Amino acid sequence: xxxxxxxxxxxxxxxxxxxxxxxxxxxxxxxxxxxxxxxxxxxxxxxxxxxxxxxxxxxxxxxxxxxxxxxxxxxxxxxxxxxxxxxxxxxxxxxxxxxxxxxxxxxxxxxxxxxxxxxxxxxxxxxxxxxxxxxxxxxxxxxxxxxxxxxxxxxxxxxxxxxxxxxxxxxxxxxxxxxxxxxxxxxxxxxxxxxxxxxxxxxxxxxxxxxxxxxxxxxxxxxxxxxxxxxxxxxxxxxxxxxxxxxxxxxxxxxxxxxxxxxxxxxxxxxxxxxxxxxxxxxxxxxxxxxxxxxxxxxxxxxxxxxxxxxxxxxxxxxxxxxxxxxxxxxxxxxxxxxxxxxxxxxxxxxxxxxxxxxx
Amino acid sequence: xxxxxxxxxxxxxxxxxxxxxxxxxxxxxxxxxxxxxxxxxxxxxxxxxxxxxxxxxxxxxxxxxxxxxxxxxxxxxxxxxxxxxxxxxxxxxxxxxxxxxxxxxxxxxxxxxxxxxxxxxxxxxxxxxxxxxxxxxxxxxxxxxxxxxxxxxxxxxxxxxxxxxxxxxxxxxxxxxxxxxxxxxxxxxxxxxxxxxxxxxxxxxxxxxxxxxxxxxxxxxxxxxxxxxxxxxxxxxxxxxxxxxxxxxxxxxxxxxxxxxxxxxxxxx
Numbered sequence: 001x002x003x004x005x006x007x008x009x010x011x012x013x014x015x016x017x018x019x020x021x022x023x024x025x026x027x028x029x030x031x032x033x034x035x036x037x038x039x040x041x042x043x044x045x046x047x048x049x050x051x052x053x054x055x056x057x058x059x060x061x062x063x064x065x066x067x068x069x070x071x072x073x074x075x076x077x078x079x080x081x082x083x084x085x086x087x088x089x090x091x092x093x094x095x096x097x098x099x100x101x102x103x104x105x106x107x108x109x110x111x112x113x114x115x116x117x118x119x120x121x122x123x124x125x126x127x128x129x130x131x132x133x134x135x136x137x138x139x140x141x142x143x144x145x146x147x148x149x150x151x152x153x154x155x156x157x158x159x160x161x162x163x164x165x166x167x168x169x170x171x172x173x174x175x176x177x178x179x180x181x182x183x184x185x186x187x188x189x190x191x192x193x194x195x196x197x198x199x200x201x202x203x204x205x206x207x208x209x210x211x212x213x214x215x216x217x218x219x220x221x222x223x224x225x226x227x228x229x230x231x232x233x234x235x236x237x238x239x240x241x242x243x244x245x246x247x248x249x250x251x252x253x254x255x256x257x258x259x260x261x262x263x264x265x266x267x268x269x270x271x272x273x274x275x276x277x278x279x280x281x282x283x284x285x286x287x288x289x290x291x292x293x294x295x296x297x298x299x300x301x302x303x304x305x306x307x308x309x310x311x312x313x314x315x316x317x318x319x320x321x322x323x324x325x326x327x328x329x330x331x332x333x334x335x336x337x338x339x340x341x342x343x344x345x346x347x348x349x350x351x352x353x354x355x356x357x358x359x360x
Numbered sequence: 361x362x363x364x365x366x367x368x369x370x371x372x373x374x375x376x377x378x379x380x381x382x383x384x385x386x387x388x389x390x391x392x393x394x395x396x397x398x399x400x401x402x403x404x405x406x407x408x409x410x411x412x413x414x415x416x417x418x419x420x421x422x423x424x425x426x427x428x429x430x431x432x433x434x435x436x437x438x439x440x441x442x443x444x445x446x447x448x449x450x451x452x453x454x455x456x457x458x459x460x461x462x463x464x465x466x467x468x469x470x471x472x473x474x475x476x477x478x479x480x481x482x483x484x485x486x487x488x489x490x491x492x493x494x495x496x497x498x499x500x501x502x503x504x505x506x507x508x509x510x511x512x513x514x515x516x517x518x519x520x521x522x523x524x525x526x527x528x529x530x531x532x533x534x535x536x537x538x539x540x541x542x543x544x545x546x547x548x549x550x551x552x553x554x555x556x557x558x559x560x561x562x563x564x565x566x567x568x569x570x571x572x573x574x575x576x577x578x579x580x581x582x583x584x585x586x587x588x589x590x591x592x593x594x595x596x597x598x599x600x601x602x603x604x605x606x607x608x609x610x611x612x613x614x615x616x617x618x619x620x621x622x623x624x625x626x627x628x629x
Contacts, residue, residue, distance in 0.1 A: 052533055053532075054529055054532070054533070073532075073537075074529070074532040074533055075532045075533075075534075075535050075536055075537050075538075075540075075541075078535075079533070080533060080534060081530070081533050083526050083530060085524055085526050087524055087526035087527050087529070087530035089527065089530075089531075089545060089548075089549075090549070091548045091549060091551075092548075100531070100534050100536075100544070101534040101535055103544075104531075104534055104535035104536045104540065104544075105535055148534070149534075152534075152535070
């Protein structure tokens with residue numbers, strides 16, 4: 001294992017009394033596409049700004065390529081940032097915007113021009129080189145901003161919610177542009193977002209932050225299927241969270257007694273529990289079966305239907321158990337047709353024990 | 361229906377009349393002054409006598425008038441440069457930094473135009489003679505810069521309020537030092553406002569009388585000269601000078617306005 005490109009070591013950032021980042025320890029490897037995800041105010045943007053030197057850590061150290069960066073001014077770093085606002089210079093045309101970083105590095109006009117045109121063409125906006133950036137569309141401006149950041153061929157590219165202002169169909173297109181670029185260039189992308197679909201679609205590794213701390217870091221699939229704590233389980237969404245008391249412990253399984261029933265939950269790599277401990281587990285909404293007749297399944301709950309949410313090919317049913325706990329079930333639209341969900345009577349929700357995931 | 365239409369019409373026409381009266385009220389004295397500057401009669405009376413360029417020839421031949429215009433141009437150009445630099449610095453300080461007592465700082469910076477001119481002029485005179493600097497052209501320049509810098513500051517501050525806060529950080533992020541970012545990003549962004557401020561402060565300084573009269577000593581500026589001529593006797597050459605001064609001031613103010621509105625249009629696009 002080679003040394004990581006970026007290391008955060010006990011990094012904290014306070015703004016007066018407000019703690020933006022509490023204690024961050026994180027290593028980022030060269031060539032990794034890492035997404036930092038969390039709700040607004042979780043410290044993700046501050047983390048990125050500290051990497052660019054725009055905010056100084058109150059505590060701890062940040063290393064890039066083994067060098068301690070705390071006292072290095074922003075302009076002495078090579079950490080270009082793609083801004084949420086894009087921050088294109090309105091008084092320069094697209095090409096001059098891209099040339100800016102090269103001009104600051106005192107490259108001559110001819111070289112600057114060639115490189116800028118090269119990058120604009122690579123990102124598919126070569127024809128707009130001489131256009132005023134204010135006359136370009138959102139997607140085109142996005143590409144100019146990317147070209148401006150990449151033209152100096154940095155090791156590390158920082159992206160702060162760059163797609164949040166784009167239309168949904170453009171977001172998908174830009175996601176593939178970004179992942180492809182990252183693979184071709186082999187450089188490290190640090191991508192800050194509040195959108196899990198963006199993070200999951202692009203990143204090799206996702207860091208979920210909450211209140212200035214890392215709630216969980218791991219591959220997108222692990223975050224999605226095996227959340228480590230309640231915050232991650234709730235943030236990822238579409239998870240049913242059940243808490244209860246442990247009533248029996250076997251080798252690899254717990255029996256958890258909750259208000260709406262007793263369920264078998266695999267222990268997995270969670271810490272050991274004893275009878276009487278509280279335990280919380282999640283079942284993803286798409287791993288649940290729903291039927292209109294009683295089932296023979298290992299774990300099941302009787303529910304009534306509250307509402308449904310239709311989003312194209314997928315449907316989410318919102319159900320409620322007798323004790324008032326909400327239960328979400330995600331189905332294919334065509335499965336719904338066979339369910340006869342409009343007639344009166346109870347619904348039965350069931351799942352296999354190994355679909356349940358115990359939180360620590 | 362037709363009644364309300366009639367009312368609407370009445371409102372429209374009275375508003376037009378109001379605007380017309382307003383312009384007459386503001387411009388009639390100036391128009392008369394321009395007309396009499398071409399009138400051969402010694403006294404401003406109607407009916408007019410014949411057309412003449414006599415009064416313009418008189419002032420063209422008068423070395424005092426040339427001297428006064430030279431002084432006024434030196435003062436207004438220097439004042440405009442100095443006041444715009446000061447105004448830019450204070451506006452940038454306001455944009456960039458958060459500090460305690462900032463409202464007090466801003467109030468203090470914007471104070472000079474609110475002081476009665478005569479008080480300021482007396483204070484300037486007292487102060488300059490105390491430090492042995494009265495009666496010089498540059499004492500007028502300093503006094504006028506104090507008076508006009510707040511206007512420059514206000515114009516440039518309006519522009520800076522419209523900048524995307526990330527723009528300067530983006531320049532640093534792309535390798536620009538703080539000075540370089542100032543030169544490459546803040547200046548170009550503020551350029552229309554800076555030009556507007558230059559012309560406006562030049563116009564204010566060119567027209568300013570009270571401070572100049574107290575502080576200038578023997579180095580008369582144009583407004584001071586006009587007063588001296590008028591004090592002596594009724595002389596139509598004042599109308600000629602007035603016409604020229606009016607043209608110069610209006611040109612400066614219009615240029616300032618044009619750049620001010622370029623800025624606004626740019627933002628609304």
